[in-house]
Amino acid sequence: MQQLIKVVRSLGQCSASGAWNLNRIGGVGGQRSIACLASLSETHQILQRTCREFANAELAPKARHHDREELFPAEQVRRLGELGLLSVAVREEYGGSGLDYQAYAIGMEEVARGDAAVAIVMGVNNLFLGAVQQHGSEEQKRDFLIPYTQGANIAFYALSEPGNGSDAGAASTTAKLEGDSYLLNGTKAWISNSKEASGGLVFATVDKSLKHKGITAFLTEKDVPGLSIAKKESKMGMRATSTCQLVLEDVQVPRSRVLGNPGDGFKIAMQSLDCGRIGIAAQATGIAQAALELAVDYSQKRIAFGKQLARMQLIQQKLADMASRVEASRLLTWRAAWLKDNGLPFTKEAAMAKLHASEAATYCSHQCIQVLGGMGYTTDLPAELYYRNSRVTEIYEGTSEIQRIVIANAVLRELGSE
Known part of the structure; x- marks a missing residue:
């Protein structure tokens, strides 16, 4: 994927079809913020304007319809992938955009301005990819970075549970080592993207007596035996995205899919x-x-x-x-x-x-x-x-x-x- 920092410097025009990407930038207009004029680089300003045009043209007009009908914005998410917004800070060698976190914040604001529910998909995917990029092995990066950067797949991030609320260290989902694999059992709650995701990160404890020091992060595809989608929450807002429970019943995860080391899960989650x-x-x-x-x-x-x-x-x-x-x-x-x-x-x-x-x-x-x-x-x-x-x-x-x-x-x- 072409690096966004190069693309945004190539100022083009909107195509006749009206499709936007980061090297087809239309009319801009003035800056909204004095801070933009004072502190944003040219690259960041172009990125901001492009994302704003995308939000105006493709997100905001459909946001209320998607919310009212509880429809997942699949086409808009695909466009996020094309624009590189699902992997803003992922290195180019892994299929990402190779930009910084300020670029991510700028893009996220503009996407949310158009449709905050679409921004959830963007946020969770970037959260997942950031953890894999920082803590993953080369094999894990190959399997879980490249396929999730451009919209063909999106990820979930399964940390929360029905009973732990804000206490992320009180995980009750267990991971028992048997041979070269762990068996995961438990229920995860409030998991965004869970219905539409292809895979993601699951946090489970290998030893409850160790409390937060026993929590371990596991990479897994969703389409594996024992992993199922249960209750879908009926929400006040953000209704265009799915928020469900994940149920794990003897889900087998190879040891090679442990992100970092056993017991690193809480540290990874907090970071x-x-x-x-x-x-x-x-x-x-x-x-x-x-x-x-x-x-x-x-x-x-x-x-x-x-x-x-x-x-x-x-x-x-x-x-x-x-x-x-x-x-x-x-x-x-x-x-x-x-x-x-x-x-x-x-x-x-x-x-x-x-x-x-x-x-x-x-x-x-x-x-x-x-x-x-x-x-x-x-x-x-x-x-x-x-x-x-x-x-x-x-x-x-x-x-x-x-x-x-x-x-x-x-x-x-x-x-x-x-």
Whole structure:
């Protein structure tokens, strides 16, 4: 696959068919963010504009239909693969785009601005590939990187369980070594992409007495004996993506499919969650941006008491607060991505970005409904979709409460006297 950083520098035009890819870039328009002008490289700016055009043309127009009918956006996911957005930070030699994590955050925001459910597929796949790239053997990279980079296959990431909630170290799914294979037994819950995925990562414990030190990560295809899809959750939002339980009954996984070493699973999960929180922060920022844009557009068109809503100070206050939260979320997200790209600690900053952006998404979508009034409460406009989709960003990849614990512990280490 051609490296995106080369492709985005080849400025072309949209084809007659209207199909977008990263070397066919149409009209651009102005930047939304002062931070973009100040800090983004030319490559990042072109990537941002291209992803925005893709979201406008191919994601946003179909988002409400997919949500209403609970239809998996298969065609849009295929296009993500063609654009290289399913494997942004995967090295080119493994079929990825070879870009950095800031590029991933930029692309994720724009995709989520068009359809946050499609962004889930992008996020989970990149999360999975990041773990394999960092911890996998060459054989594992061959089997689980290259096939999952371009949209032909997507992955799941099976960490959560019905009873452990935010306690990722309390896995009850077991892995028993028998000969050269492990037998996995247990149930995984809240697994995104699980229905449509071809394979993924399963976390199980090889010894419950070791607690989190016994957790091990296993690579597996989905179409193996003993692995089945059980309950599909009926969700408030993100309804275009499947969220199901995975049931494992004596699922045989060769020892060669252990990612890292036995007992490394918790470490791998925590490292992945740090990266995942940057992605969720970018996703939430995209939702907040979409809500802001809808509120601005509606307030300029709606006439009440003889003037535009946008000229009323109470509405202007809402728009100002929304815009400030969006911008702060974007900057926090880019800061965390920059730290990761430069090999610096970023756990605290990723938690800050995820916390602030997810709460900003909920706030902005709520305020968008208030600006729209009765129209915001209908399904004629996407304000209610933004609201429903935003809510989960405060829950998955660690709740807002967990983020505050992570941040507080880091601050106490940095500034505390004990």
